[in-house]
Amino acid sequence: MNEENPLWASESFWKKVAIWVTAGSFLILVVLTFDSLSQTEVGGKRVQAYSVINKKIDYVYKEDLHKFMPVIGETELLFGKEFTEEEAEKLVTLGKKTTQAKNCMNCHTLLGNGAYFAPDLTKAWLDKGWLSKELREDLMIKFLLDPENNARTFGSNRKMPNLHITPDEAKGVVAFLKWMSSIDTNGFPYNFKTIYATEE
Amino acid sequence: MNTKELCGVANAKLDAFVTWTALDRSNLSDGRKLAVNYFIVAVILFFAQLLFGMIAATQFIFPSFLYGWLDFSVNRMVHINAMVVWMLYGFIGCTYWLLEDESQTEIVGLKYGKLAFWVLTIAVAVVVLVYLFIQIGAGNDTTLWLINEGREYIEAPRWADIGIVAVVLTFFYNVVATFSKGKWSGIAGVLTLDLVALAGLYLAGMFYMTNITHEQFWWWWVIHLWVEATWEVLVGVIMAWSLMKLLGVRRKIVTTWLYIEVALMFGSGILGLGHHYFWIGTPEYWLTIGGFFSALEPIPLVAMVVHAMYDAGSHSFKNSNHPAVAWIIAQAFGNFFGAGVWGFMHTLPQINLYTHGTQWSASHGHLAFFGAYATINIAFFYLAIQHWRGDVWMSGNAQNAWRWKWALGLLNVGVVGMTIALLIAGYEQSFIERAVEGSTWSGYFSAQNHPSFQSAMVWRWFFGLMTFAGLILLIWDLLTIGKGETRKMAFVETE
Ligand code: HEM
């Protein structure tokens, strides 16, 4: 170090800074990753057990927290059947794999990530577009099996293509969507009125 | 005509084309021959990217266009995958380009490098054909292994993932073995460590998970830690080397700057990852951590602008390759505006709650990827073509200079135009779909049907066409620039 080359302009000083800053940030990220993954295990507070598909799921504004939160209610069976945790996991897994195999994410967003050609699927299960909680399941299955002829397009002329989803896969997708709608997403989307809010 | 005759005709046409370009490969060292192979594929994929982007943009205006044949999802997937892959090809090419020069020795393991290039290129071709002709499969592992993983940006099926890892390991071997045989430098060290991180991160995206929160958690490790950490540093390395070569900046200065950039970039970008963990189910502390650190991310980008402009200015912009320097300046500003300014505008959770998953993200995505990564690659294409032509003159008064200038103008104005159109659409969506209607399906469509959204899509289409025209001109210019030029390159003096 000398007049000509003060510390802040020295190569070796910045090399050390670069190494330490990188190592430090990465270490913090690793620690936070362990914590986040454990807080978001299936069956925890933030990400529900797959058997949540047996329950009523709602999404309401909590005054004290100043945000919208999922609320898990009484029994509200899917396809008239009570699923064990294993059966539920199997069905949701089929649904999740189907969403990947059919490339849903390149038209829709899931948890807000993906493409912007079609609506967000995060709370699709709760959307008032399914008219009523009695009609919902059937409408969803019918739509997935033949979107071309069951599209409403809301005046946009955009139709989902026929993705050759089988009846089993369609059930899986509906179960997956129901399960996903119960994830605590820190209040995203904001101000969302569910099918239950409109019914009351 | 039978197949044999057809092949004969195709071959003859290809030969005629090669003769027409009048490019002489003997002007290039072995490492650089390999580099230009990567550049050639990169340009072809860049073309494919824009072609499929145009089709997808058309479907926003006419949804029945190619419906059921090439649906939006397919076109969009090819659009963004072609982008990621061409940029990676470009980066690998840049690395091979500077490898022998920086290590001052001949490339080690060239034949494996060549083999890896062909393996990767054939794999890419197969993946694209499967995307286009098979498109989707049943909801099971076979589809994820053979057709498509259905995860934005890293859709490539698992077999291809494994192939990519094998190829990257070979590439690594070339890099490390060459530096080890020749000599290491600060630039070489940062480059090697950064490549290790870049490749390692890819592994985080290779697994299937039903828990979508975990799945997206790791997905962002790849996407974010690539574009906002490891790719940025790679660009820093490439930039450092080019500033030395193009402008004659002293090595000590560029190396010191490089370390500063690494510190600032990794210091903000690694924890800035948190701006993708606001709404995917992850704990609330990410709102604070992600918001804070990602808000710092523009700082290194300012540093990069200062670096490039100061060096260029202090050498009175005297340089041996005008188009390359022009694209480097475009990089400095594009990176700063696209990533820094556009990224910052929606990175705080209070705003992101409304902009998340709207055309806002697409506006930022376009300007950032183009500004930060398309530009630097194009600069390198110009460097490569100059040497391939035999170090010809590419400074003032070059022949047909209007071509590179117009290509530069059309591409930049086109992308900025698309960015503004998408920004308007994004604001409108944030207000109507998110804030007013609470993101229901009917809210989504109210926003999509709004006149300001619809006209934005039309504007985007026209600016997209301008971008596409710019690319075609760019390709023509790259093929012809310096052809017939007899003057030699203006060599710059090192300080
Ligand atoms: C060259 C660097 C960068 C590139 C190439 C880039 C690219 C992208 C892309 C393509 C997306 C959309 C991802 C998706 O499909 O969901 C995105 C999202 C985002 N980027 Fe960047 N980005 C860069 C730098 C930055 C910086 C420096 C910031 C902040 C200062 C930033 C903030 C964000 C945010 C907040 C999102 C999430 C948008 C949402 O919630 O939908 N980005 N980026």
Ligand code: HEM
């Ligand atoms: C001919 C010019 C182009 C057109 C017409 C075009 C069109 C499109 C379209 C329609 C989408 C889908 C957006 C959505 O899901 O709603 C898209 C996405 C995207 N494009 Fe382009 N594009 C063009 C050029 C580029 C360029 C030059 C780049 C970068 C180098 C780029 C990078 C991207 C990225 C990163 C995304 C994903 C954005 C996100 O998910 O947020 N595109 N483009």
Ligand SMILES: [Fe+2]
């Ligand atoms: Fe990010």
